[in-house]
Amino acid sequence: MTERLGPDAVAHAAALLWGGALVAFPTETVYGLGGDATNGAAVAGIFAAKGRPQFNPLICHYPDAEAAFADVRADERARLLAARFWPGPLTLVLPRRPDCRVDLLAGAGLDTLAVRVPGNPMAQALLREVGRPVAAPSANRSGQVSPTTADHVLEGLSGRIAAVLDGGPCPVGVESTVLDLAGAGPAMLRPGGVPVEDIEALIGRVGRALPIAAAAGTQSLRSPGMLLSHYAPTLPVRLAAERVGPDEALLAFGPPLPGAAVVWNLSEGRDLGEAAARLFAGLRWLDAEGARRGCTGIAVMPVPETGLGAAINDRLARAAAPRG
Structure with missing residues (x-):
């Protein structure tokens, strides 16, 4: 049985992680499926529990920037971004240090x-209690909708x-923005909880990575969340x-279009923050309720491609992608 733990059980959750077990925990974005990132068996357990392709790297979570930068090489841009957006929904892809504690499987064997x-x-x-990096993709079966509640x-x-x-x-509702700082120039690998406009205001122009269809064709994805049919x-x-x-x-x-069998409104007031927070719960509810009522599909009204709208549309594009 999977235990449901409250705020007073953080020490117990940390003990489970020390022992190689898997513990899901809330972040400001979605719930993560945590395992000890230094323990190869625990990392493999994450892939097994999710049914996750092993070429898709995992994000490692830390209590502060100092702890994170002990495992990766941080340049001036990384330190500026960390000072501005950490703690928060921003993931940085950086070169591993030679003495990095994280098991290679967590990074899909990449450098x-x-x-x-x-x-x-x-x-x-939890992260302070554990005292180790915790690998934590979203706490759902691979390809299914990301979880925003226990x-x-x-x-x-x-x-x-x-x-x-x-x-x-979870208040944000879409995963973290993933920014690659390991290449020739900064590149956004996945839009998310920190809008790219805010990042560019701090470090200048940010390039865009491969379209998701092209990214899905490579076996060396640099970022979580780049598979084509996802969410x-x-x-x-x-x-x-x-x-x-x-x-x-x-x-x-x-305002919803008329005539639908069942409706979930991301935001009646067209607030992108509210829409992001309600996205995954809405997809889950429509999928279950729509199936119960005999619906043949889910129609999605347009969402602006600005700010958090870019992250919402990215998730929706993955949800609508052809299934392999």
């Missing part, structure tokens, strides 16, 4: 490592992991809907 300092107080307490975690992973720390709903509900997803049929569920943004 780089994705590192982040989450801002959630429960995550902070109930979501248990729906997909109950019986497959030791415990979940229940810290309530995918069971029902097919149709983007940029201008009308909706009576046999479709609707993921609305702003």
